[in-house]
Every structure is written in C-alpha cells, then in structure tokens.
Amino acid sequence: MRVVKFGGSSLATGTSVNQALEIILADPSRQVMVVSAPGKRNSSDIKVTDLLIKYAKTVLNHQNYSKIVDEIYSRYQEIGHFFGLDETQLNIIKDILLSLPESSYPTDDYLIAAFKAHGERLNARLIAMILNQKGIKTKFLDPHEAGLTVTGEPNDAIVSPETYLNLDKIKIDSDEHVIFPGFFGITPSGHIATFSRGGSDITGAILAKGLHADLYENFTDVNGIFAANPAIIDHPQSIKTMTYREMRELSYAGFSVFHDEALIPAIEGEVPINVKNTHDPQNPGTMIVPDKRFKPLNPITGVASQKHFSALYLHKYLLNKEAGFTLRILQILYKHNIPYEHMPSGIDDITIIFNRQFLNDQLIDLICNEIQSLINPDQLEWIDDYAIIMIVGEGMKYEHGISSQILASLNKEDISPQMINQGASQISIMIGTKKEEADQVVKTIYKQFF
Numbered sequence: 001m002r003v004v005k006f007g008g009s010s011l012a013t014g015t016s017v018n019q020a021l022e023i024i025l026a027d028p029s030r031q032v033m034v035v036s037a038p039g040k041r042n043s044s045d046i047k048v049t050d051l052l053i054k055y056a057k058t059v060l061n062h063q064n065y066s067k068i069v070d071e072i073y074s075r076y077q078e079i080g081h082f083f084g085l086d087e088t089q090l091n092i093i094k095d096i097l098l099s100l101p102e103s104s105y106p107t108d109d110y111l112i113a114a115f116k117a118h119g120e121r122l123n124a125r126l127i128a129m130i131l132n133q134k135g136i137k138t139k140f141l142d143p144h145e146a147g148l149t150v151t152g153e154p155n156d157a158i159v160s161p162e163t164y165l166n167l168d169k170i171k172i173d174s175d176e177h178v179i180f181p182g183f184f185g186i187t188p189s190g191h192i193a194t195f196s197r198g199g200s201d202i203t204g205a206i207l208a209k210g211l212h213a214d215l216y217e218n219f220t221d222v223n224g225i226f227a228a229n230p231a232i233i234d235h236p237q238s239i240k241t242m243t244y245r246e247m248r249e250l251s252y253a254g255f256s257v258f259h260d261e262a263l264i265p266a267i268e269g270e271v272p273i274n275v276k277n278t279h280d281p282q283n284p285g286t287m288i289v290p291d292k293r294f295k296p297l298n299p300i301t302g303v304a305s306q307k308h309f310s311a312l313y314l315h316k317y318l319l320n321k322e323a324g325f326t327l328r329i330l331q332i333l334y335k336h337n338i339p340y341e342h343m344p345s346g347i348d349d350i351t352i353i354f355n356r357q358f359l360n361d362q363l364i365d366l367i368c369n370e371i372q373s374l375i376n377p378d379q380l381e382w383i384d385d386y387a388i389i390m391i392v393g394e395g396m397k398y399e400h401g402i403s404s405q406i407l408a409s410l411n412k413e414d415i416s417p418q419m420i421n422q423g424a425s426q427i428s429i430m431i432g433t434k435k436e437e438a439d440q441v442v443k444t445i446y447k448q449f450f
C-alpha cells in the first residue's frame with residue numbers, strides 16, 4: 001500500500017484536483033491520500049491557509065468576518081462546481097467555516113491553529129465527497145478518529161509516539177480509499193494543533209510509517225527535487241536518487257519543496273519517498289532512500305540557501321582551555337528560551353548562528369549584554385545580516401579537496417565567506433555569508449559542480 005500526499009500547489013483548482021484523482025485511481029495501491037489546503041492558482045493568488053489565518057485574526061480583533069468567509073468558501077465552491085457538486089452538498093463547508101468562531105479555544109494561538117487546520121480538513125471532506133459522488137468507495141478519516149496525537153506548541157506541534165499505536169489499529173478495506181487531511185493533529189486535551197508551515201508533508205510521512213506503507217509518494221508541482229532552488233538557478237538538474245540524510249540537510253537549509261521534519265517518520269519506518277509532479281506523473285521524479293549503496297558520480301547532490309539568520313561571533317584567547325565556556329553561553333540562551341541553529345568553532349573563537357525569526361532587538365541586546373558581562377570575551381560581534389549556504393552530498397567523503405574547490409571558485413568571483421564549516425557527518429559543508437551574496441554563492445557553487 002502507498003500513502004500519497006498532494007500539496008496545495010496540486011489542489012488549487014478543479015483541473016488540478018482532477019489530475020490528482022486520476023493519479024490516485026491509476027494505481028489500486030494508492031489507497032491513502034493526504035491532502036493540503038488549496039494553494040495558489042497563480043503567482044499573485046493567496047493560499048487558503050493564509051486566508052484562514054486572516055479569518056482567525058479578524059475574529060480575534062472582533063471585526064466583521066463575512067467577507068473573508070465568502071472568499072474562503074469560494075475556493076472550495078470553485079472546486080466543487082468543477083465536479084458538479086451542488087450548493088446543498090457544499091453547504092456543509094460553509095456551515096463548518098461559520099461555526100469556527102463559536103467553539104472555545106484555550107488560547108488565541110489554539111484558535112489560530114484550529115482555523116488554519118480547516119484548510120486541509122475541509123479539502124479532505126470535499127475530495128471524499130467528490131470521489132463518493134463518482135461511485136468510488138471513499139472514507140474521510142481525520143486525526144481525531146485516527147488518533148494522530150501531538151504535543152508541543154499549538155502552531156508547531158510534534159507527533160506523539162502513541163499515534164503509531166493508534167494507527168496500527170486502523171483497518172482499510174482493499175477496495176477502499178482513505179482521504180486524510182494533512183498539517184494537524186489533536187492534543188491530549190482534544191484541541192487542534194498544527195505542524196509548522198508546509199507540515200502536510202509530515203502527516204504523509206506519519207501515515208506512511210504508521211500504516212506500514214511500501215512507498216510514500218509526495219506529489220508537488222515540479223519534477224522532483226532539483227539540485228538547487230529553481231528561483232535562483234534557471235532549470236536546475238533534478239536529482240534522481242538521494243538519501244534521507246541528504247534530503248534532511250537540504251530541506252532544513254532551504255529546499256522548501258519537502259519539509260525537513262517529514263524525513264523523521266520515513267527514516268524510522270524505513271519508507272522510501274518518491275517526490276513527483278502532479279502535472280507530469282510519468283516523470284520518475286526523485287527517490288529518497290535510506291542509503292546510496294554506490295559511489296555517486298557527483299560529490300555534490302545539492303546546494304541550498306537560507307537568508308533568515310543572524311550570528312554571534314565571540315573571540316577569546318585560550319578559549320579551548322577554559323572549561324565550561326560554551327556551557328555558560330548555552331545557559332544564558334536556555335534561560336531566555338532561545339534556540340540556536342549551528343555553533344561552528346575554532347581554537348579561539350566560536351560563532352553561534354540563530355534563526356532571526358525567533359529573536360527581536362530587545363532580546364538580542366539582552367543576551368549580548370549578559371554574555372559580555374558573564375563570559376567577558378575579547379571580542380563580541382552581532383552579525384545581523386547573515387545567510388547560510390549548505391552544500392550537501394554523500395559523495396563528498398570519497399573525494400578530497402571539496403572545500404578547497406568551493407573556496408577557489410568563490411575566490412574567482414571575489415566572494416570571501418565569513419565562515420566555512422564541514423559537518424562531522426562528512427556529507428555537508430556550510431558557508432556563512434552576507435545575505436546579498438547568498439544567491440551568487442549558490443550560482444558559483446552550482447556552476448562549479450553541475
């Protein structure tokens with residue numbers, strides 16, 4: 001049995017939902033379909049998830065929400081009408097949308113999570129309705145009924161281990177299709193909590209592991225994973241096969257096409273992943289597998305970048321001899337509940353890289369002041385303008401001199417990185433630069449290796 005996830009970009013219009021359904025019906029093993037909320041129909045469109053966030057904020061601000069409800073409902077109506085569903089059948093969607101403000105939520109964040117999750121919940125109901133109307137035996141199953149439970153933050157949840165015990169009890173008839181909404185789970189107290197944005201990929205992976213699927217097919221709007229972001233490189237090469245480790249590093253570092261957290265259930269369940277194109281289903285796409293049992297032709301599989309970082313650079317002579325130096329810094333971060341992303345170090349210096357989205361100016365001043373007074377470094381510099389480029393490939397460990405090739409190619413372009421660090425896993429090299437240089441670094445490295 002396969003679990004098949006369709007992203008919002010594949011479910012934005014009636015035509016694309018139809019393509020998705022043709023894919024499902026083309027192979028009887030595609031029994032479980034995980035769906036996202038309808039995405040953008042064109043580049044200037046708004047995703048239904050973003051419309052729902054606007055709806056939630058309108059309710060929280062005690063403003064009139066009838067216009068935004070109509071806008072959201074029209075997205076489902078458009079798809080429903082394409083398949084010939086009438087207003088009486090579609091009314092349930094409007095009723096559910098209108099009932100959202102009536103429920104009670106423990107906090108505003110839970111209210112936002114519940115509103116947001118309805119993008120996928122209503123889409124799954126609609127698609128189940130469409131299939132049933134076509135005479136195809138279909139069940140709408142949601143996290144409540146299936147026991148997909150989560151803990152953590154209401155808008156950044158983590159799956160609970162008991163989910164897998166619950167999923168083990170689910171029986172699917174051999175002639176039946178299951179439509180499951182992505183992106184959210186249920187907390188121990190029965191409230192909806194969502195994964196972080198793009199989290200329907202995570203739901204697909206959880207179901208693939210929990211239902212013991214042979215394959216997790218992830219359908220999007222491009223022919224698999226490219227070696228670089230197509231927004232930076234024109235027509236980049238697509239990757240035929242890559243390992244879980246490579247994908248996790250690359251998605252964490254900016255390949256937004258597949259959520260980095262979705263790799264974890266797939267790794268645990270050893271389910272291979274196939275990223276494919278809804279609009280070109282014959283294209284083999286990219287296989288993501290446990291291991292590459294051969295030496296890859298290219299030492300580099302992909303190069304990713306992200307620009308939302310800041311770095312704290314600390315220099316202190318004999319830092320390597322001072323026991324507890326790093327511990328004291330981490331205690332300060334822990335006290336203020338600040339996570340960090342990376343911490344490359346040398347004999348006399350250390351750089352701590354943060355996701356800028358978790359920080360504000362006041363917090364930055366606070367930690368810099370505390371570190372200055374408690375740690376007393378010789379130099380402390382906050383670098384707000386920081387991007388990270390991650391060069392990833394299992395093939396790196398077979399070849400010497402990859403870092404020097406990278407540095408030489410950047411040098412030719414007159415780019416001198418602020419930091420370069422090779423991970424202990426030997427499958428990635430990380431480069432820190434100014435944001436404005438990040439795209440040029442990706443282009444230079446891509447040109448060097450592809």
Ligand SMILES: Nc1ncnc2c1ncn2[C@@H]1O[C@H](COP(=O)(O)OP(=O)(O)O)[C@@H](O)[C@H]1O
Nearest residue numbers: 007008009220221224225226228229255256257
């Ligand atoms: N390395 C990459 N390979 C493929 N697509 C990428 C890559 N990096 C960024 N993308 C972008 O990811 C998009 C697909 O992700 P997303 O819009 O979240 O899909 P979905 O709605 O199917 O979940 C592609 O259209 C592409 O622009």
Ligand SMILES: N[C@@H](CC(=O)OP(=O)(O)O)C(=O)O
Nearest residue numbers: 007008036049197198199200
């Ligand atoms: N709809 C949610 C979850 C998701 O995974 O969407 P998509 O498959 O369109 O990336 C979001 O926009 O974040």
